[in-house]
Amino acid sequence: MSVLAACSGATTDGLHADLVVVAANIITIDSANPRAQALAVRSGKFVAVGGDAEVRALIGPDTRVIDAVGRTLTPGFIDAHMHPSPTYPVTSRLGRVDISPANVASIDDLAAALQEKARITPEGQWVLGTRYQDTKLGRHPTRHDLDRASTTHPIRISHSSGHVSAVNSYALEMAGITRETPDPAGGGFERDATGEPTGVVWENAIDLITLNRASPPLPEPTREEELEGLGLTYERFLSKGITSIVDAGGSSTSFRRYQDAVAQGQPVRVTIMFRDRDLADLKDLNLRTRFGDDHLRIGPIKMFHGNSLSGRTCWLYEPYDIINPKTGKKDYYGIPPARSQEQLDELVFEIHEAGFQAAVHSNGDREIDMVLGAIEKALARLPKPDHRHRIEHASVVNLEILERAKKLGVVLALHSYVWEHGDKMEAYGEARWGMMHANRTALDLGIPVAGNSDYGVSAADPLLRIQSMVTRTSAEGKVYGAEQRLSAEEAITVWTLGSAYSTFDEDVKGSIEVGKLADFLVLSEDPTTVPADRIKDIAVAMTFIDGLLVYERQ
Numbered sequence: 001m002s003v004l005a006a007c008s009g010a011t012t013d014g015l016h017a018d019l020v021v022v023a024a025n026i027i028t029i030d031s032a033n034p035r036a037q038a039l040a041v042r043s044g045k046f047v048a049v050g051g052d053a054e055v056r057a058l059i060g061p062d063t064r065v066i067d068a069v070g071r072t073l074t075p076g077f078i079d080a081h082m083h084p085s086p087t088y089p090v091t092s093r094l095g096r097v098d099i100s101p102a103n104v105a106s107i108d109d110l111a112a113a114l115q116e117k118a119r120i121t122p123e124g125q126w127v128l129g130t131r132y133q134d135t136k137l138g139r140h141p142t143r144h145d146l147d148r149a150s151t152t153h154p155i156r157i158s159h160s161s162g163h164v165s166a167v168n169s170y171a172l173e174m175a176g177i178t179r180e181t182p183d184p185a186g187g188g189f190e191r192d193a194t195g196e197p198t199g200v201v202w203e204n205a206i207d208l209i210t211l212n213r214a215s216p217p218l219p220e221p222t223r224e225e226e227l228e229g230l231g232l233t234y235e236r237f238l239s240k241g242i243t244s245i246v247d248a249g250g251s252s253t254s255f256r257r258y259q260d261a262v263a264q265g266q267p268v269r270v271t272i273m274f275r276d277r278d279l280a281d282l283k284d285l286n287l288r289t290r291f292g293d294d295h296l297r298i299g300p301i302k303m304f305h306g307n308s309l310s311g312r313t314c315w316l317y318e319p320y321d322i323i324n325p326k327t328g329k330k331d332y333y334g335i336p337p338a339r340s341q342e343q344l345d346e347l348v349f350e351i352h353e354a355g356f357q358a359a360v361h362s363n364g365d366r367e368i369d370m371v372l373g374a375i376e377k378a379l380a381r382l383p384k385p386d387h388r389h390r391i392e393h394a395s396v397v398n399l400e401i402l403e404r405a406k407k408l409g410v411v412l413a414l415h416s417y418v419w420e421h422g423d424k425m426e427a428y429g430e431a432r433w434g435m436m437h438a439n440r441t442a443l444d445l446g447i448p449v450a451g452n453s454d455y456g457v458s459a460a461d462p463l464l465r466i467q468s469m470v471t472r473t474s475a476e477g478k479v480y481g482a483e484q485r486l487s488a489e490e491a492i493t494v495w496t497l498g499s500a501y502s503t504f505d506e507d508v509k510g511s512i513e514v515g516k517l518a519d520f521l522v523l524s525e526d527p528t529t530v531p532a533d534r535i536k537d538i539a540v541a542m543t544f545i546d547g548l549l550v551y552e553r554q
Contacts, residue, residue, distance in 0.1 A: 016042075016063050017058040017060070017063050018042050018063065019040065019041040019063065019066070019518075019544075020038065020064070023038070024071060024522075025070060026038075026039060026074075027073065027074045028075075028513065029496050033049060033050070036049045039073070039520070042547075044517060044518055044548075046515065046517075046518050049512055049514055071541065072526040072527070073522055074520065076241060076496070076544070077242050077462035077495050078496060078499035078509070079242050079451070079452055080413050080498075080499035082455040084233055085456075087233045087236070091120060094221050094229070096129060096130045097127070097128065097130070099113055099131060110157075114146065115148070115150065117129075125216055126153065126155070127156075129157035129158070131160045132160065132166075140190070140200045142199045143166070143167065143168050146167065150168065160420070162456070163308030163313055164201065164202055164313070167209055168199060174215055175208060176214065177208065183205060184205050187207075188205050190202065223257075226257050227260055227264065238550055239540060242268070242462060243521075243544075245268060246299055246452070246499075247270060247271070251275065254272065259296060267550045268545070269519075271296075276301055279356075289355065303359070305339055305362050305367055306371075307335050307364070309395035309396065309436075313334055314334050314362075315336050315364040316333050317333075320428060321427060321429030334366075345374045345378070348377075352375075353382055359390040360389075360390070360391055362392065365401060371391055372405060372410070375389050376404075386409070390450070391412055391413070395437060398435055402445055411501070412442055413452050413502065417468060418472050418473065418474055419468040419474060419536075420459070421474075422478060439491075440483060440485060440486060443490060450494070452465075452499070453465055461536070463535055463540075466495060467535035467536045470486055470532045471485065473533070498510075518545075521540055522541045523541060525538045539553055540553065541553050
């Protein structure tokens with residue numbers, strides 16, 4: 001094997017490994033050496049990957065040796081698009097009420113949970129809830145539902161998609177939102193038969209409420225509270241085998257928070273996507289994609305051109321398979337992006353010219369075509385063969401869109417959340433399911449695909465995400481688009497080397513290879529051999545970053 005030279009060189013020089021793992025079933029995600037029994041780590045990098053006997057040659061008096069007793073090792077999982085935030089207890093002033101299906105089964109439950117939070121919150125201050133799912137509750141909660149929780153606190157709850165909100169009457173009145181308030185471009189207010197706002201708020205219309213001068217400010221954490229909360233979030237990620245994340249919408253504030261976390265020794269590797277509003281400042285500082293080090297670096301520039309798949313607001317060529325409440329007909333196409341094609345072209349080119357990847361949030365086929373057009377024009381004006389511009393989600397596509405993406409060298413960060421949100425696909429009609437979250441077709445065409453949770457839209461749980469990609473089956477047991485299924489090993493590859501490629505990191509992580517960063521996992525079972533519907537139940541026994549044990553299951 002090629003690793004023999006590495007082993008031989010190490011022993012000849014009198015150098016031993018810091019860590020050796022033997023008797024393992026190693027899924028390396030290295031096409032030249034796909035399976036191995038043992039690995040060795042020195043100074044944070046793999047120095048040998050191969051058979052037990054050859055790797056044992058690197059064991060010295062101070063080497064830590066782990067007998068894996070046949071357990072499976074994989075590279076650390078890389079979540080290429082998520083929205084991490086500090087974790088705060090719900091009883092704290094910063095805590096938000098988790099109203100996801102795991103915690104509330106009905107609108108009555110939801111109102112009761114918010115009422116409990118209101119009870120311990122000073123009057124006039126925000127009560128906030130997160131991750132409700134209208135499809136599980138039967139409908140979106142309205143102002144009248146939320147008024148049952150409190151009429152003396154402004155209340156805002158966020159849909160699991162992050163693209164829809166609901167507020168109570170107090171919040172609407174405080175912000176001066178009435179039947180006369182026009183819908184802003186790219187957003188809107190749901191209205192009843194009389195034209196009164198129901199409290200359901202689509203897309204950026206929420207800014208007219210939460211950013212209104214008459215509204216109280218959202219609670220702000222201290223530096224100490226932020227770092228403690230981020231540490232709790234990191235612990236959860238490590239327990240799920242996540243060793244690297246991409247923050248898909250960071251800011252100078254979050255960048256400083258990550259810097260502080262690194263200084264405190266927090267191990268999770270972070271790539272931060274600044275938003276397009278920060279582009280001018282980054283250009284002034286002469287920064288580029290990939291600036292930083294292995295623990296914190298600048299990634300793509302994140303921008304929105306389109307709306308939500310699970311929120312059913314993305315813009316389509318053909319209407320949704322649902323009744324438009326305003327017309328009573330099937331003539332709902334979603335919410336058009338606020339930006340014109342010309343404005344989009346100029347912004348994508350500015351990002352491209354400045355030396356950044358563009359990472360464009362876009363879900364509907366009509367939106368995605370606009371994004372591909374903008375990338376095509378940017379490359380015509382300034383050719384750059386390895387740009388790796390990305391489309392985040394690219395949920396509703398067709399073969400022509402995917403072939404354009406392949407030709408242009410675009411990376412796709414596709415969803416893998418059928419387990420939680422398969423029922424949201426119902427609104428698009430069964431005829432579309434076979435080309436939604438099109439992981440199979442994208443890989444078959446040779447398009448780079450990055451694994452991601454889009455947390456908190458879905459759980460930051462790579463093994464659940466991998467199962468979703470393998471089975472395409474929802475928690476309710478319904479299959480959506482079986483033709484887009486992947487094998488378990490393909491899904492693991494997407495969540496490791498595919499994600500690494502999406503941030504120009506495939507040479508340093510994403511597989512267990514000599515010379516790469518020693519980020520790897522010990523799993524309780526082999527995802528490639530267990531029944532597909534049990535992948536989510538596999539436990540992460542150990543998580544290593546830089547060859548150091550950073551999590552061990554108790």
